[in-house]
Amino acid sequence: MTCSEAQANLSLYLYGELDFTTEEWLEAHLTECAACREALDRERHWHERLELQQSEVPLDFLSQCRQELRETLGIAREASEPGWIGWIDSLGLKPSPWSMRLAMASLLICLGFGVSRLVERNGLPGPEYPYAAATAHMGMMNPSQVRIRSIEPSSGDRIQFVIDEITEHVVSGTWQDEPIRQLLLSAAKDPTDPALRVDSVEILKNESGEDVRDTLVDVAQHDPSAGVRMKALAALGRFEGDPATRQAISYVLEHDVNPDVRTQAIDLLVPSPASLAFSPQLAGTLQQLMRTEQNDYIRTRCQRALAAMNASTDVY
Amino acid sequence: MLESRVDTLGKITARGTTERKDEAALIRAAQRGDGEAFEQLVRLYDQPVLRLALNLLRSQEDARDVYQEAFLRVYRNLHAFRFDCSFHTWLYRIVSNLCLDQIRKRKVRKEEQSAVATADGQVDRFQFLPEERAGVDPQRQYFSSQVSNRIHEVLASLTPRERMVFELRHYQGMRLRSIGEALGTTEEAAKNCLFRATQKMRAALGDFV
Numbered sequence: 126m127t128c129s130e131a132q133a134n135l136s137l138y139l140y141g142e143l144d145f146t147t148e149e150w151l152e153a154h155l156t157e158c159a160a161c162r163e164a165l166d167r168e169r170h171w172h173e174r175l176e177l178q179q180s181e182v183p184l185d186f187l188s189q190c191r192q193e194l195r196e197t198l199g200i201a202r203e204a205s206e207p208g209w210i211g212w213i214d215s216l217g218l219k220p221s222p223w224s225m226r227l228a229m230a231s232l233l234i235c236l237g238f239g240v241s242r243l244v245e246r247n248g249l250p251g252p253e254y255p256y257a258a259a260t261a262h263m264g265m266m267n268p269s270q271v272r273i274r275s276i277e278p279s280s281g282d283r284i285q286f287v288i289d290e291i292t293e294h295v296v297s298g299t300w301q302d303e304p305i306r307q308l309l310l311s312a313a314k315d316p317t318d319p320a321l322r323v324d325s326v327e328i329l330k331n332e333s334g335e336d337v338r339d340t341l342v343d344v345a346q347h348d349p350s351a352g353v354r355m356k357a358l359a360a361l362g363r364f365e366g367d368p369a370t371r372q373a374i375s376y377v378l379e380h381d382v383n384p385d386v387r388t389q390a391i392d393l394l395v396p397s398p399a400s401l402a403f404s405p406q407l408a409g410t411l412q413q414l415m416r417t418e419q420n421d422y423i424r425t426r427c428q429r430a431l432a433a434m435n436a437s438t439d440v441y
Numbered sequence: 442m443l444e445s446r447v448d449t450l451g452k453i454t455a456r457g458t459t460e461r462k463d464e465a466a467l468i469r470a471a472q473r474g475d476g477e478a479f480e481q482l483v484r485l486y487d488q489p490v491l492r493l494a495l496n497l498l499r500s501q502e503d504a505r506d507v508y509q510e511a512f513l514r515v516y517r518n519l520h521a522f523r524f525d526c527s528f529h530t531w532l533y534r535i536v537s538n539l540c541l542d543q544i545r546k547r548k549v550r551k552e553e554q555s556a557v558a559t560a561d562g563q564v565d566r567f568q569f570l571p572e573e574r575a576g577v578d579p580q581r582q583y584f585s586s587q588v589s590n591r592i593h594e595v596l597a598s599l600t601p602r603e604r605m606v607f608e609l610r611h612y613q614g615m616r617l618r619s620i621g622e623a624l625g626t627t628e629e630a631a632k633n634c635l636f637r638a639t640q641k642m643r644a645a646l647g648d649f650v
Contacts (some may be wrong), residue, residue, distance in 0.1 A: 136639035140610060142632060144618050162471060170644040182492045186501060190491060192510045194483065197509055200515060202476070318484060383598065 126150040131161045135168040164340055177384070181352045184323035191320060300332055310340045313357075319350040326353065330360030338364050342373040351383040358389045375410045384420045391423055395430040407438040464584070468528055472520050479519070483512055486529070489613055490536050496608055497540045499593075508537045526622060535622040537605055544601045595645035599638050604635040607642075 130152045137143050138151055147350055184378065279285040298305040312325035328342060329337050341364075344357035358377065364370040373395065378390040411427045415438050418424050431438050463486065470478035490511060494504035495584060513534050522531060605624065609615045617635065621628040 133636075133640065137632070137636065137641070140635070142610075142635070168643065172611075172641065174646070175642075182488055182495060186505075187488060187491055190505055191483070191487065193505070194487075194509055194512050195480070197513060198476075198479075281614065318490070 126154045127253060128154075128158060128161055131155070132164045135161075135165055136172070138165075139168060139172055147215070181350070184320050184350070184352045184356070185327075188320035188324055189396045300328075306336075313340050313344055314348075318348075319353050322348065322350070323356050326356045326360055330356075330363070333363075338367065338370060342370065345377055346373060346380075351372075351381075351386050354381065354383070354386050355389050358386065358393060362393055372406075375407070377425075379410065379414060379417075384423070386419065387418075387423055391426045391430075395426060403434045403436065408434055412436070412438065461547065464528060465524070468519070468522065468524075472522070479516065482528075483515075486532055493536060493608055493613060493623070494540055496612060497604060498543055503543055507543060511536045512540055527619075530619055530622045533609070533619075534625065537609070537623055541601050541605060542606070544604075593644060595642055598645075599641060601632050601640075603638040606631050607638040610635055 131151055134143060134147060134151055138148065155165060178383060185362065224407055240326050243247065276286075277285045296304065296308065300309075309325050309328060313322055313329060315325075322344065331339060338361070341357045341361050345354050345361060348354045348357065354377070358374065361370055361374065365374070374390050374393050378387055378394060381387050381390065392408075408431060411431050414427050415424065415431075417429065442544050464482070467478045467482045467485075471482055478533040487508065491504060494507040495501065498504050498507065511532070515532060522528070596607075599607060602624070606620055609620045609623070610617065615623070617631045618628045623629065
């Protein structure tokens with residue numbers, strides 16, 4: 126393999142998309158050729174640079190899109206044909222007018238037969254949901270929203286049902302209502318939906334209280350989404366005078382893997398280096414950061430802040 | 442405002458406590474008309490879909506249209522989904538077709554470009570989005586904008602298919618085999634597209650970054 130062939134294949138190599146033989150040749154070439162190893166480093170570097178350029182989807186925007194989709198689907202459901210047409214479609218049948226009439230006739234015959242059998246056995250059935258009695262007996266809530274997902278024979282003569290219970294509640298109230306407060310605080314940590322967490326943090330940023338601060342700190346430190354962590358940091362801005370909050374922001378600055386989040390953290394900790402008063406704790410954090418931080422902007426901010434505090438940029 | 446937000450929160454938080462169904466079960470439930478299952482299915486995939494549309498189209502309006510249309514098509518055609526391929530591939534086939542159509546339409550209509558002319562030359566419109574962060578360093582902003590401009594320039598110079606394959610491989614982490622399936626082509630053709638795209642990227646960025 127020549128150098129130009131090797132270098133042309135470097136990206137595919139990094140993506141793990143070369144066939145076995147080409148990859149073997151390339152690796153053999155790389156062990157012998159320093160120029161191609163350097164080229165591989167450059168290749169890896171611009172791949173990483175592109176990763177940094179990748180921005181997260183703005184979660185407000187995602188939330189907005191979801192809301193619009195929900196509304197559009199609501200309209201689509203209302204305008205759609207009755208459910209049984211969809212069911213027929215799902216069998217892969219395109220009903221023609223004649224086959225539809227035939228199907229309707231068969232359906233009516235079957236219905237008539239079935240109903241007569243039921244009446245014969247049990248008398249006229251009431252309007253009750255079929256599983257109501259059984260599920261109520263088992264202590265399940267809201268039987269009208271219980272759905273059997275599967276039935277399986279279990280050990281011995283037992284039968285096992287997998288049942289989905291879907292419960293939806295609409296609650297509304299003000300921030301002063303304790304249940305509303307608790308719901309908002311839990312929603313900020315809901316693991317299933319980042320957009321929901323953003324919505325919650327957005328409301329929490331205008332509220333005060335230790336529980337709000339603690340929740341925002343927790344989200345800023347531990348949320349899996351960088352976008353949500355940044356929102357929480359922005360919301361913590363109003364608590365920046367509080368020592369515990371500053372300590373939490375310092376933790377984010379030292380430990381967060383995302384450079385945008387760390388940038389936001391340092392912007393909060395040292396908003397205006399010109400008027401920065403000396404703080405041993407802050408100086409320690411920034412000096413520590415100078416040893417590990419790779420991001421040029423954050424390093425520059427650290428240097429300026431340390432200079433403004435007349436502190437050294439080195440750790441002894 | 443608070444009331445409507447809290448209504449949504451109330452609903453979704455209660456839902457969050459229920460067990461997450463696996464994908465196939467969700468699809469089957471959604472095929473039976475279960476709106477809740479469909480919504481969960483959307484949430485499994487909508488963030489990467491929106492990211493792909495935003496990256497490719499560089500316009501929130503267009504990305505929003507693709508998002509809506511893609512999931513509406515999924516909703517309307519889900520009953521015909523037969524598990525012949527993965528749901529992910531099926532969804533990305535829809536999304537990539539919509540994005541490619543949008544890019545082609547733009548070319549025909551000569552619609553507004555992602556880069557706009559300013560006194561300092563061509564600048565990407567995303568730079569005009571408001572910067573929420575306080576105290577942004579002008580030096581850092583200048584360097585970042587230089588790199589971003591170069592990246593956006595070279596991405597814009599790729600053909601729509603090269604761009605699509607590059608986005609799917611580099612940012613969405615899809616294997617070339619799945620990309621080929623999603624784009625209705627072979628793995629080899631997708632590989633050639635990726636090869637051409639990375640050649641262009643290397644030429645433009647190799648010594649710059």
